Amino acid sequence: LSRQHRAPLYEALLQHLKKKPLSFHVPGHKMGEGFDIQAHACYSSILRLDQTEIEGLDDLHSPHGPIDQAQRLAAEFIGAEKTYFLVNGSTGGNLAMIQTVCGRGDVVIVQRNAHKSIIHGLILAGARPVYLAPRIDPETGIAAGVDGFTIEKAMRHYPEAKAVVVTSPNYYGMGSDLKKIQAAAHHAGIPLLVDEAHGAHYGIHAKYPRSAIQQGADIAVQSTHKMGISMTMGAWMHVQGQLIDKERLEWLLTVYQSSSPSYPIMASIDLSRRFFYEQGYAFLQRGWEMANRFRQAFQADEHYYIPSPERENHAYTSIDPLKLTIHIRKSLTGFMLKKHLQEKGMYMELADLHHVLAVLGPGTKKEEIDLLIHQLAVLSKEAKHSCEKENPRFIANNILYKETFQAVHEPLDITRYKGKERMPLKQANGRISGEMIIPYPPGIPILHVGERWTPELVEQVLQLKEQGARFHGVADSTLEKVTVLT
Amino acid sequence: LSRQHRAPLYEALLQHLKKKPLSFHVPGHKMGEGFDIQAHACYSSILRLDQTEIEGLDDLHSPHGPIDQAQRLAAEFIGAEKTYFLVNGSTGGNLAMIQTVCGRGDVVIVQRNAHKSIIHGLILAGARPVYLAPRIDPETGIAAGVDGFTIEKAMRHYPEAKAVVVTSPNYYGMGSDLKKIQAAAHHAGIPLLVDEAHGAHYGIHAKYPRSAIQQGADIAVQSTHKMGISMTMGAWMHVQGQLIDKERLEWLLTVYQSSSPSYPIMASIDLSRRFFYEQGYAFLQRGWEMANRFRQAFQADEHYYIPSPERENHAYTSIDPLKLTIHIRKSLTGFMLKKHLQEKGMYMELADLHHVLAVLGPGTKKEEIDLLIHQLAVLSKEAKHSCEKENPRFIANNILYKETFQAVHEPLDITRYKGKERMPLKQANGRISGEMIIPYPPGIPILHVGERWTPELVEQVLQLKEQGARFHGVADSTLEKVTVLT
Numbered sequence: 001l002s003r004q005h006r007a008p009l010y011e012a013l014l015q016h017l018k019k020k021p022l023s024f025h026v027p028g029h030k031m032g033e034g035f036d037i038q039a040h041a042c043y044s045s046i047l048r049l050d051q052t053e054i055e056g057l058d059d060l061h062s063p064h065g066p067i068d069q070a071q072r073l074a075a076e077f078i079g080a081e082k083t084y085f086l087v088n089g090s091t092g093g094n095l096a097m098i099q100t101v102c103g104r105g106d107v108v109i110v111q112r113n114a115h116k117s118i119i120h121g122l123i124l125a126g127a128r129p130v131y132l133a134p135r136i137d138p139e140t141g142i143a144a145g146v147d148g149f150t151i152e153k154a155m156r157h158y159p160e161a162k163a164v165v166v167t168s169p170n171y172y173g174m175g176s177d178l179k180k181i182q183a184a185a186h187h188a189g190i191p192l193l194v195d196e197a198h199g200a201h202y203g204i205h206a207k208y209p210r211s212a213i214q215q216g217a218d219i220a221v222q223s224t225h226k227m228g229i230s231m232t233m234g235a236w237m238h239v240q241g242q243l244i245d246k247e248r249l250e251w252l253l254t255v256y257q258s259s260s261p262s263y264p265i266m267a268s269i270d271l272s273r274r275f276f277y278e279q280g281y282a283f284l285q286r287g288w289e290m291a292n293r294f295r296q297a298f299q300a301d302e303h304y305y306i307p308s309p310e311r312e313n314h315a316y317t318s319i320d321p322l323k324l325t326i327h328i329r330k331s332l333t334g335f336m337l338k339k340h341l342q343e344k345g346m347y348m349e350l351a352d353l354h355h356v357l358a359v360l361g362p363g364t365k366k367e368e369i370d371l372l373i374h375q376l377a378v379l380s381k382e383a384k385h386s387c388e389k390e391n392p393r394f395i396a397n398n399i400l401y402k403e404t405f406q407a408v409h410e411p412l413d414i415t416r417y418k419g420k421e422r423m424p425l426k427q428a429n430g431r432i433s434g435e436m437i438i439p440y441p442p443g444i445p446i447l448h449v450g451e452r453w454t455p456e457l458v459e460q461v462l463q464l465k466e467q468g469a470r471f472h473g474v475a476d477s478t479l480e481k482v483t484v485l486t
Numbered sequence: 487l488s489r490q491h492r493a494p495l496y497e498a499l500l501q502h503l504k505k506k507p508l509s510f511h512v513p514g515h516k517m518g519e520g521f522d523i524q525a526h527a528c529y530s531s532i533l534r535l536d537q538t539e540i541e542g543l544d545d546l547h548s549p550h551g552p553i554d555q556a557q558r559l560a561a562e563f564i565g566a567e568k569t570y571f572l573v574n575g576s577t578g579g580n581l582a583m584i585q586t587v588c589g590r591g592d593v594v595i596v597q598r599n600a601h602k603s604i605i606h607g608l609i610l611a612g613a614r615p616v617y618l619a620p621r622i623d624p625e626t627g628i629a630a631g632v633d634g635f636t637i638e639k640a641m642r643h644y645p646e647a648k649a650v651v652v653t654s655p656n657y658y659g660m661g662s663d664l665k666k667i668q669a670a671a672h673h674a675g676i677p678l679l680v681d682e683a684h685g686a687h688y689g690i691h692a693k694y695p696r697s698a699i700q701q702g703a704d705i706a707v708q709s710t711h712k713m714g715i716s717m718t719m720g721a722w723m724h725v726q727g728q729l730i731d732k733e734r735l736e737w738l739l740t741v742y743q744s745s746s747p748s749y750p751i752m753a754s755i756d757l758s759r760r761f762f763y764e765q766g767y768a769f770l771q772r773g774w775e776m777a778n779r780f781r782q783a784f785q786a787d788e789h790y791y792i793p794s795p796e797r798e799n800h801a802y803t804s805i806d807p808l809k810l811t812i813h814i815r816k817s818l819t820g821f822m823l824k825k826h827l828q829e830k831g832m833y834m835e836l837a838d839l840h841h842v843l844a845v846l847g848p849g850t851k852k853e854e855i856d857l858l859i860h861q862l863a864v865l866s867k868e869a870k871h872s873c874e875k876e877n878p879r880f881i882a883n884n885i886l887y888k889e890t891f892q893a894v895h896e897p898l899d900i901t902r903y904k905g906k907e908r909m910p911l912k913q914a915n916g917r918i919s920g921e922m923i924i925p926y927p928p929g930i931p932i933l934h935v936g937e938r939w940t941p942e943l944v945e946q947v948l949q950l951k952e953q954g955a956r957f958h959g960v961a962d963s964t965l966e967k968v969t970v971l972t
Contacts, residue, residue, distance in 0.1 A: 010525055022854050023847075024810075025835040028687075029715040030849025034769070036715065036757040039496055043717075043754070046532040050718050054833045087719065088574045089744030120741045124610055201514075225746065229515040229522065231529075232536050233573065233719075233748045245905050251935075255606045256742065258575030260711065262719045262751070268529070271522040283520070324510075347540045349511040361509075363516025368508050419731050449737075 004073060004277040009058075010267040012066035013049045016056055026052055026260070051263045060085060060261045061254045070270040077273055078203070080213050080238035082246065084253055085269045086221070087261040090197040091117040093221035093237040095124065096252035097193050100219075100245060101163040102127045109154050110165040113143040113444045115195055116436070118165060123450050130158050134170075134444060135315035140307060140327045140355065142172055143444045144315040148180030155188050167195040168212065171350070172307070172357060173320030175199070175209055182216035191218035191243035197235070199320070201227040204276060205284035207309075209318035213238045219249075227322065228272035229362050234265045275362065283362045290369045291321040291360060297373045303329055303380040324358040326376070331383040344375050353470065422481045425461065428453040431484035436473035439464045445473070453484070490559060490763040496753040498543055498552035499535045512538055512746070537749045546571060546747045547740045556756040563759055564689070566699050566724035568732065570739055571755045572707070573747040576683040577603040579707035579723040581610065582738035583679050586705075586731060587649040588613045595640050596651040599629040599930045601681055602922070604651060609936050616644050620656075620930060621801035626793060626813045626841065628658055629930045630801040634666030641674050653681040654698065657836070658793070658843060659806030661685070661695055668702035677704035677729035683721070684806070687713040690762060691770035693795075695804035699724045705735075713808065714758035715848050720751045761848065769848050776855045777807040777846060783859045789815055789866040810844040812862070817869040830861050839956065908967045911947065914939040917970035922959035925950045931959070939970070 023030045032040070032047030051057055058065035067085065075083040086093045098121025102108050105128060110118065112131040122129050132150055134143040145168055155161060164185040169175035178194060185192040194212035196202070200222035203211030212220035220238045224230035237253075239246065275283075298304045305327040309319050328337060338351035349357045358372060420434040430453065437447040439461070446464075447457060465479060475483050509516045518526070518533030537543055544551035553571065561569035572579045584607030588594050591614060596604065598617040608615050618636055620629040631654055641647060650671040655661035664680060671678040680698035682688070686708035689697030698706035707723045710716035723739075725732065761769075784790045791813040795805050814823060824837035835843045844858060906920040916939065923933040925947070932950075933943060951965060961969050 007522070007525075010522075019831055022832045022857065023849070024844035024854075024858065025833055026709075026713075026845055026847070027711045027716070027718050028713045028845075028847030028849065029711075029717075030847055032849070033851065034715055034848030036493070036496075036761055039493075039753075039757050042531045042535060043750075044531075045528045046750070047717070049528060052718065055828055088578070089746050091744045091746075092574070095741075115745070116740075117745065124741070223512075223746070225513040225515075227512075227514045229520055230513070231515075231533070231748065231750070232513050232538065232746050233744050233751075247906050254602075255581075255610070258577045258719050259601070259603065260575050260577075260709070260718050262717065262748075264529075264532070264717070265719075265748070267525075271525050275522055342541055345505055346508045347511055358510035359512055359514075361512070361514030361516055362520030363509070363514065363518070365519065368510075371508065372510065420733050 004077060007270045007274045008066040008069035009270040012057055013051060013263060013267055016051065017048055025054055046264050049264050049267060052260065060266065067266065074236060074273045077277055078213055078238050081240040084237045085266050086235035086237055087233055087265050088257045089233045090221045090223045090235045092256040093235055094118050094195055095121045095256045096249060097219045097221060098122055099125045099252050100249040101191055101193065107158050107161045108163050108165060109151065109158065109161045111146050111167050113170065114167050118195055119448050130154055130161065137174065137315040138313065139305060144170060144174040145176030148177060148184050151181050151184045155184060161190060163191050163193055165193045169198050169320050171198060172325045173198065173323030174316035175318040177317040178212050178215035178217060193218060194220045196220045197223040198226060200224045201284060204280045207288050207321065208284055213240060218243050224269050224272040227361060229275045230268040230272040231265045234269045236269055287360050288321050290364065290366055291324060294324055294369055294373055303331065303383060304376065305329055322360040326356045328354050337379065340379050341375060346372060346375060419486045420483050421486050422483050425458060425479055425482050428482050428484060429455050429458055434483040434485045435475060438472040439469040490563060493756045493760045494552040494555035495756040499537060499749060499753055502537065502542055503534055511540055532750050535750050535753060538746065546752065553752065560722060560759045563763055564699055564724050567726040570723045571752050572721035572723055573719055573751050574743045575719045576707045576709045576721045578742040579721055580604050580681055581607045581742045582735060583705045583707060584608055585611045585738050586735040587677055587679065593644050593647045594649050594651060595637065595644065595647045597632050597653050600653050604681055605934050616640055623660065623801040625791060630656060630660040631662030634663060634670050637667050637670045641670060647676060649677050649679055651679045655684050655806050657684060658811045659684065659809030660802035661804040663803040664698055664701035664703060679704060680706045682706045683709040684712060686710045687770060690766045693774050693807065694770055699726060704729050710755050710758040713847060715761045716754040716758040717751045720755045722755055773846050774807050776850065776852055777810060780810055780855055780859055789817065789869060790862065791815060808846040812842045814840050823865065826865050827861060832858060832861065905972045906969050907972050908969050911944060911965055911968050914968050914970060915941050915944055920969040920971045921961060923947065924958040925955040
């Protein structure tokens, strides 16, 4: 497949420059000729590629030239029927895929710990979600995946469902058995949509999970900027099968993405595909070795526990080797650890009460892993002499999600509401939430924007507060007051 | 205002690099350390700025650091109450602003020749637009602006309207009297939203039009990549006054824009503001002189007519000096002229049947204008010896828009439809259009996606075809068949 060594869009941009073109079109900087003088050194080489839909450079919203060729090479590489480049991140792809499969009042089965763009897509569609409770990893308290059994059960209760939407892997690299979920969805004749934003590198190397498309998903959205080499906001969407109306999907992609898409970003998606083809295996082998080295260093550590592919459990059926979730057993919070590491020049992906997440990528070097191992060991030794309080593994698991699924009986139609107001939590019963209420741990939204407060939910939140849970996504983190729609 | 010489976001990115940070976060290229080798020369300097929401670099969706500071400097410079950086182009801003002011079934007064993102915003909201017919420029046949009188008339008929939405300037730089429109809207207590994508450079230099915000608009969206120096997809939105629910607007901006916004693009918006402050006047003076030189060269030309600020008429009350609309009186089509110029290395913004549009910007040089003048003169001389057929100035003006406004009596709710089919135009009566029908000239959509075909519309289109109009936006350009929703 020697054509996979090409990068049609990137090459078309270089070809255009060879003509020494005069630009009487946007952008205004005219290939960097007019730009900030101080910032010129950083920007000048990329601004030469910052073009628009002129002759020879095709049009993302109606591709017939190099963008079309680049997308076809991507589909061929992935094994999808069709691939679309995304310039508004996985966000734009998620919004478009949701509205492709449902409209006002339609029931959609959806994993509750989804990215906000999935929830936003459901709100924009006016759909009626049936939320699936994710499994909780007993070792870390992290909300992980859903299983085929739960999906089947939900579909028996809601045979009118139009689609199943899952997130796999989650932020921490924990994934679900998509093959089983796909079988359940297709048995009912409905499509499986996968937010695979964190899994752009899947399906290439045997030590890594298979991709959603390989497992039969109808649509998968992947951020090529996260685990590939694209510029940030570069992503792609893969589609296969007869259950997706591609004309509707293509129209929605036009709706949610700029009519002036960035050529540097699009070309970097093209280059990311070539990178995966040419160097993906080597990068993933190197990454696996580095990650392994890291995990072995803390295998029996009294302070840190690192979820690993060897220790998969019922909460997830696969884990991304490149996601190093550092679960802190005692003495330190994730926030403190992150700050300590930062002081040593090491910047982490995220921290929460009990975790710090480190993400490896194509640009990670072995020396950096060694520095991280060393620094964590030093901090562990220092912490020994301070407080010895055990961190709770997780709380609230018994309160949240007694039910494996939960239906929202009215469409999420926020357009009916005119504004927001704050009111005491205890009086919120019956009101529509204007904010997401995310108790942490385990980080699963107990209420999304557009959902109604019930006496049970108010009671749940009060209990969670008592147990010491913190709340994300809210205006008032004490939750004395909550924001509702008016 | 010495702080306007700063560029807080760009400076924060440089500051971060000085720490020689190790990246255990996305993006995967890790400041360009892992990237395509061939493309490294083009990308490496910008990839060092391609960061994520780590300590010190703030968060677009909840700004409290350098992004907040950069947005405040922008608002101060513009004279707005609040400015939001946009990374999904003006498209993302337009979608958010429309849904801020209306919900399902709400009436909105909107200029018909709007960018598709405005129409998409109305569809997503499920609003009921009242479309205002634009004035047609008698010299070129181009659909220009709307006037205050039409707005007033529409508002008397639809006192329940929630907002007025206009596009000013249009693609060709023709603008409306926003002061009058604003007065009419505010008299009725409703906000004026302006798609000012093409006017990011307004309000700085006296020879240029005033900005929408200066004329009292409640929201204005501007593409800083078009007439400023931002990277493509960089734009901003300005807001003022009490008629806008900023909390709702901010939530919608989060909905329509990537949760991983591009730092190189955001920093380039920051730099564009500094450029406007430091060099904007000089650039606009230079641009005005170049454009003047161009217009004078063709002042009494028998082949070309160039709309100019001195020749404003009832169809528009202002014109952007930097938009050189080359109206071709005879012999050549715009498509032919564009192709000829391209062969000489000159790339134009757009061509249509009778026009070619050249856009000047901060990066345009005087020599380039001279080359364009020279080449147009040569082509004019050559064309003299060929066909002498006069181009019609415009057609169809009497058929289209006998009415100054036209209401859509049902919400544009495309989510009710499952797919599309093609059918003969003559049988389309009563069906909902699945495509935009844009007769050209003058380029005003006769039917938007989601609007219903009526016997009158079918008849209009048949007449337009007879007169030789061409149709944009359609799957079958002969319009034997049209696409409808099923």
